[in-house]
Amino acid sequence: MASNSLKRRGLMFVLSSPSGAGKTTIAHRLLEDDLEIAMSISVTTRPIRPGETDGLDYRFTDRAGFEAMIEAGEFLEWAEVFGHLYGTPKAQIRAGLKEGQDFLFDIDWQGTQQLYQRMETDVVRVFLLPPSIEALEARLRSRGTDSEEVIRDRMARSRAEISHWDGYDYVVVNDDMDACFEQVHGILRAERLRRARQTGLVDFTRDLMR
Template sequence: MAGERDGETLKRRGLMLVLSSPSGAGKTTISRALLQEDHNLVMSVSATTRPPRPGEIEGKDYFFVEPVDFNLMINRGELLEHAKVFNHYYGTPKGPVDAALAEGRDVLFDIDWQGTQQLAHKARADLVSVFILPPSTAALEQRLKTRAQDSAEVIASRMSKAAEEISHWSEYDYVVVNDDLERCLAEVKAILTAERVRRTRRIGLIDFVSGLRQGY
């Protein structure tokens, strides 16, 4: 009977887990590992005004919308955060995230410091932010070169941008250094585990404790 009462009473509101880092610090790799291992964690799906690329699926990769509709979403307060990147707009629709949190599911965000600031302004109580640092500037540059995805010009641009991104590290709840991928992943998982049992996320906890004090 007590076990049934626990399950009914101590439900949990989901949280928004933000991972930010300069390009090449391992954020994408860690995000994929978390999503693969944790079935209660879902990836936030952004809306964008750019056209779909081959193989991209509506509602899975992005919500593809027209610029006028995106502006309407902004005006109606339907986006948790948004930004303009390379002449296209990207933003996080509020509705799907709110629905997931209410069901006790956690939502993973792969956004930069500007998007994180917007989330903090609109939903600070639900936010858990983690900044991932590289072990050194040289290591970051080497990782970008090893990926062999970008030209030397693009790598130089990413390295230049990295210093600005790293300067916002102190705005995050947690900071981890990705000098070892497995250890860094374990630290992020530990953060997620601890935040899931934070007192303020436990729905019905006041009534549950009151019942215990009354001998129920």
């Protein structure tokens, strides 16, 4: 719920980037530093990883269960990434927005496009760019977890992701993590103040003019 006294509608804050451009780090800092935003929990068919909790990190299901949810129209957006399905459940997001809850989305350009088509005025789209392709590849290699083939695939996908930069409302170059975070957080704070989202303004200004 918004911290100021005026009632407002929540927003859907989309953070996208090519793999290795710092999106996960920025997202975690937003969730830690800003109590008004919560992570949107996606449904996925990928296997649960060590340390993950069903219902907290993701809602895990099988392909048949996911496809049944598609047929029932339960997703705002969904996509297949590296052979696994990911989707955003509709009901919990719509209920939260009405109550002034903000949601953070860690999705790619396909999911962003679908969200925008369905929930245009509620969506704020932010894309993070690396300072260079060389820096991006160095970050991927520094993880030490991927094979050469996986790194090549991720770099090819990164170039494809970068090509969709102009489908976003804001684009931030992440050449310094602290500065990038401040810029992203500033975008979030400013978007909360949009007149159209301040649903309590009508009554508030009426009271002022009496």
